Amino acid sequence: MSYLALDINCPEDFIEILMAELAEIGFSTFQEKEDATGLLAYAEENEEIEDSLISSLFDRYQSLGDFSFVKSYVGKENWNEDWEKNYDPIEVEDKILVRANFHPANSNFLYEIIVTPKMSFGTGHHETTYQILAFMLNMEFSGRNVLDAGCGTGILGILAAKKGAKTVAAYDIDEWAVENAKENFELNEITLNQVKIWQGDVETVKNNTKFDVVLANINRNILLEDIKFLQKFMVNGAYLLLSGFYEEDIPAILNEASKYSLQERKRSLRNRWAALCLQLN
CATH class of the missing domain: 3.40.50.150 (Vaccinia Virus protein VP39)
Incomplete structure (x- = not known):
């Protein structure tokens, strides 16, 4: 099984708000970046989160600052190894x-x-x-x-x-x-x-x-x-x-x-x- 991952850049003040919003559409695990420039969000691949839901969420914030994300898929083992380091x-x-x-x-x-x-x-x-x-x-x-x-x-x-x-x-x-x-x-x-x-x-x-x-x-x-x-x-x-x-x-x-x-x-x-x-x- 692989996990849907979003590497998100956003203002520090919006990190927790985005966590809540992303949880609403199916993301279940979050990790703040050490430099407070954003967060990593993960959902199981079989969660079937539509790209339009993700894009629509971020579109609402574009006028409030620098918001961007990169979508990828990661395996359990790779994700877990990165978490252990931090x-x-x-x-x-x-x-x-x-x-x-x-x-x-x-x-x-x-x-x-x-x-x-x-x-x-x-x-x-x-x-x-x-x-x-x-x-x-x-x-x-x-x-x-x-x-x-x-x-x-x-x-x-x-x-x-x-x-x-x-x-x-x-x-x-x-x-x-x-x-x-x-x-x-x-x-x-x-x-x-x-x-x-x-x-x-x-x-x-x-x-x-x-x-x-x-x-x-x-x-x-x-x-x-x-x-x-x-x-x-x-x-x-x-x-x-x-x-x-x-x-x-x-x-x-x-x-x-x-x-x-x-x-x-x-x-x-x-x-x-x-x-x-x-x-x-």
Whole structure:
């Protein structure tokens, strides 16, 4: 399998806006350029993103600055090799260290999560993943059943397991993300009999399963579609942690959540990206 890649040049102030716009049309993984001159965006080739959608998006920004892109296709191995060269450890609230297996361990952190940086969303670098991890730091997971919806690398489920979750169920639509998540759970010495990981979407979750905590770091549109499903899998009093959207999207998310007795308990903002902690009552 190869991935559709865009090498984008744009003003620094528009990088995050473009990430959100590109996610809307099917791109799923992003990497900011080190010199802040733009970003790299990736989508699976079978996503079938029409050239006209990409061109139309960039046409809207031409009057606002220097915007350009180069389209190509890259194999998994080539993409992953490039990412590894630029992958740095992440520190969350001075308590969580997310690192690759080729970085040294650091016992100064309360939790250390090891990930193999492959082409799946959620390595901790993005503001949305950071915010969910920060929420989780102050939550009780011991003995609880957790669902990681759209798990990416599995990083959120891994922290839940490290904090004592009884079970962790995780799914993702991307086959490689599922493979990566399984590998990362094993890297963190979390036995797979405690964890169930599979390829699929929210409709593949068994109807008779119930969770105490649901984690969903996806994107605005998918969340708006999936909230009605996710709440069915939650016990009364369960928490739903959401991210993957901007601050201005909060009203739409809360409006949809209110239809299913989900009430806001906490919110977080980081560089315009938002995260919400909701509770089912």
